[in-house]
Amino acid sequence: MTAPQTSTAARAVLEQVFGYPCFRGQQGEIIDCIAAGGDALVLMPTGGGKSLCYQIPALLREGVAIVVSPLIALMADQVAALRQQGVRAAALNSSLSIEERLEIGRALEAGELDLLYVAPERLLGGDLLQRLSGIRIALFAIDEAHCVSQWGHDFRPEYLQLDILGSRFPGVPRVALTATADERTREEIRQRLLPADARIFVSSFDRPNIRYEVGLKDRPREQLLRFIRERHAGESGIVYCMSRRATEQIADWLNTRDIPALAYHAGLEPALRRHHQSRFLREDGLVMVATVAFGMGIDKPDVRFVAHLDLPKTLEAYYQETGRAGRDGLPAEAWLVYGLQDIYRIRQMSSESQASAGHKRRERQRLEALLAFCETTQCRRPTLLAHFGEAYPERCGNCDNCQNPPRTWDAADPARRLLSCVYRTGQRFGAAHVIDVLLGENGERLRQRGHERLSTFGIGTDLPRATWQSITRQLLAHGYLEPDPEGHGGLRLAEACRPLLRGESGLSLREDLPSRRAQPRMRVA
Ligand code: ADP
């Protein structure tokens, strides 16, 4: 147990330095633990208030707190904010002049700093560690600690070397903080950055003010435009796309439709990239159309929506990306559209990946989690939070499925017909061809292959093309179908469809909302 006076002192700092009346969530407990010299892993969603968890112990303990952060822009913001509150903080990074660096070194050795922010490569390279061993250190805070995970998308090799802090500075408390919370990353952080007896503080990852909506892709630009115009006119938002080119094209296109938008991707000139980022942070009502290069550490409180025009890589990535919306706690939306081709593409990427068997299995699990989230007919929150090991027993009332419960239908019989048509055509054609056969389309392409003589030719005329497309998409999403390994855009039966084909299991599918227009013919690949 921690001494009660620690809490009192912590509360005094909270009020006097930061001007807040009370702690949020587990902040008080975490601060007590670290202030008393304990080590901790802090898992808190973006906007949850992680910074105070090390800033207050930094002020309560003797010596300087070293904060390791990979984000130079964020460091600068934090240092500026702390200084305004009268805290003696500085950041060491590559953008400083030699004089500025010397001055920080002097202040450090004179004991005139409460917090020193530093990028990992700066802490580990050069002589900084050496100099630190001569002075009193209050604690080490390792921010964005998930960067230590080799499987994550933000992996930074320097983070692996931070393990030497334990042996070089025994007795100095370490706190690792992240908003990334899947079980595996959590375990990696604990093993690599913390002593075995570190306490783990897990906050709820629910973001109740974010409304989730997942829809079917059908002319995505128009859908995006409608979404912004009808629900977020004049507001700030982020649109994520897969390709660099798409970000530029869509930003241009939005601009021609009177929606001020900027592009952001890793291929832009660094100066332009910084310029776009700072405009987005400063101005109101700008839409940033970006690849995933945009985001980590973006602390703009009033982002009202995050839209995805392509499926994110994992559910974890989706959570992080959408988590940039609504940091001010006001209503915000996470909006995603996807289609058969998106599922096909990511399923194909995962089967082609050269990774080890174990890694592939995990990749596969991550993919299944993402697809389950997209295709669920239930409240989206339990699916999302289950991924972080968190139970969410109710319906949230703030997602598309809660607000407009999708209907399901017994699709076992049509699904069997579709699967056998995939089989009869040789398991190498794409969705469009298979559906042509089901619908008995008498085209040249079919006749060339003799497919008009198949037993499955024309057995699906009772259902419209859109329904067959919906069935195909869901069979692919649920893993009954898979991309053919040749990579020609074909579909083949997956192991999972056997019980269904044998009549041993049924299948209930989501009834897709009819699109306002006839659907264009969808061709995979
Ligand atoms: P994180 O790093 O977890 O994303 P921050 O530490 O940046 O979150 O905090 C998010 C916002 O919440 C900041 O504006 C911060 O000032 C505010 N905040 C944090 N703790 C409290 C608190 N106890 N009371 C009021 N506001 C808080």
Ligand code: ZN
């Ligand atoms: Zn819900």
